[in-house]
Amino acid sequence: MSHALKIVIPMAGYGTRLRPLTWSKPKPLVPLAGKTVLDYLVDMFRSVPNFEQSEFVFILGPTMGEQIEAHTARHYPDLKVHYPVQPAMIGQSDAFWQAREFLQGPLLIAFSDTLIENDFSFLADEDAAGIAWVKPVPDPRRFGVAEVDADGWITRLIEKPQSMQNNLVVVGCYYFRQAEELLSAIQEQKEQDLSLRGEFYLADAINILLQRGFKMRTENVNVWLDAGTTDTVISTNRFLMDHGRENSAEWANLADSTIIPPVYLHPSAQVRQSTIGPHVSLGEGTVVENSSIKDAIIGSQTTIVNSQLETSLIGDRVMLSGLSGKFNLGDDSQVSG
Numbered sequence: 001m002s003h004a005l006k007i008v009i010p011m012a013g014y015g016t017r018l019r020p021l022t023w024s025k026p027k028p029l030v031p032l033a034g035k036t037v038l039d040y041l042v043d044m045f046r047s048v049p050n051f052e053q054s055e056f057v058f059i060l061g062p063t064m065g066e067q068i069e070a071h072t073a074r075h076y077p078d079l080k081v082h083y084p085v086q087p088a089m090i091g092q093s094d095a096f097w098q099a100r101e102f103l104q105g106p107l108l109i110a111f112s113d114t115l116i117e118n119d120f121s122f123l124a125d126e127d128a129a130g131i132a133w134v135k136p137v138p139d140p141r142r143f144g145v146a147e148v149d150a151d152g153w154i155t156r157l158i159e160k161p162q163s164m165q166n167n168l169v170v171v172g173c174y175y176f177r178q179a180e181e182l183l184s185a186i187q188e189q190k191e192q193d194l195s196l197r198g199e200f201y202l203a204d205a206i207n208i209l210l211q212r213g214f215k216m217r218t219e220n221v222n223v224w225l226d227a228g229t230t231d232t233v234i235s236t237n238r239f240l241m242d243h244g245r246e247n248s249a250e251w252a253n254l255a256d257s258t259i260i261p262p263v264y265l266h267p268s269a270q271v272r273q274s275t276i277g278p279h280v281s282l283g284e285g286t287v288v289e290n291s292s293i294k295d296a297i298i299g300s301q302t303t304i305v306n307s308q309l310e311t312s313l314i315g316d317r318v319m320l321s322g323l324s325g326k327f328n329l330g331d332d333s334q335v336s337g
Contacts, residue, residue, distance in 0.1 A: 004055050005049065005123075006054070009112050011026060011027065012062075018030060020329065029067055032227060033264050038071065040240075048120040055082065056081045059095045086099075094190075103180075106176070107176040110173045113172075113232075117223035123175060130174065131217055136168055141162065141164065142160060143160065143170070144159045144160070145166045146158075146166070171221055182209065189205045223239075234296070241278075241279050246263055248260075248261035260276065262278055263276055263281070274289060275293075282298050283299045283301070284300040285301045287302075288304045293307075296313070298314045298318075299316035299318065303321075309323070315329055316331045317331055320336070
């Protein structure tokens with residue numbers, strides 16, 4: 001690659017499907033199996049050619065972007081990151097248009113609620129002008145799919161197809177050999193006002209490229225994880241822990257509590273007279289006392305006492321006492337039973 005690879009992650013959305021947690025933090029900073037969603041996104045790309053020379057472009061919204069910048073500076077001081085802002089939420093294509101001054105040469109795109117397991121090293125020798133990562137599914141009708149011809153080239157992207165014949169679901173990760181080609185299509189999309197309910201979707205820009213003869217192929221993924229809703233964040237947390245993202249062995253010798261693997265408990269967390277696990281993540285400084293928790297993500301500096309929780313997503317600095325059941329609580333909540 002003659003230019004540095006640009007890895008672009010739009011993260012300007014409001015994260016409404018993850019509220020109340022996203023009232024006070026951007027969606028990429030939602031905790032997940034001992035890290036944040038953003039951490040897993042960065043790690044996802046470590047196999048790209050010349051990762052150290054790659055440049056990240058995090059497209060921020062008009063609010064809470066400073067949290068993304070602070071997290072990146074703290075945990076990834078060696079990454080080169082640009083932070084363009086999308087001032088209005090008018091779609092994916094507009095997000096890339098707002099970032100256009102940073103987009104030259106080879107480009108990788110991933111949406112901030114999309115996690116895949118994939119080896120990107122092949123891009124060093126890739127001949128196609130573009131790639132869409134896909135996963136075959138039994139029923140694609142609630143997704144967007146890639147229609148391909150007999151030679152495997154994509155002919156168009158179809159949103160929520162009526163037929164189940166094309167079952168290659170696009171997972172939200174794309175490669176373009178030349179970012180300028182995508183920007184040209186987005187410019188045409190905007191000039192033609194190809195939008196839906198006021199939003200400019202990337203699929204329409206890609207279809208403009210395909211109509212021009214753009215050679216784009218598919219690449220299958222084995223693992224596709226979603227971090228866009230409360231339910232999918234909890235199920236993704238479960239999957240990651242089942243596949244090694246856990247530290248239960250470090251907590252095996254607690255005298256007065258039971259740890260049921262897999263779990264990820266921050267080293268500064270405190271657990272007293274409690275049962276934790278399976279599939280529980282506890283954040284920094286969190287205290288659990290006389291409680292049982294399973295299948296849950298608990299943020300940092302939270303205190304849980306005399307409670308039984310399952311399938312729950314709990315924010316930072318929460319005080320929770322005397323409760324039993326499933327809960328979705330934002331930062332700084334105080335709830336007692």
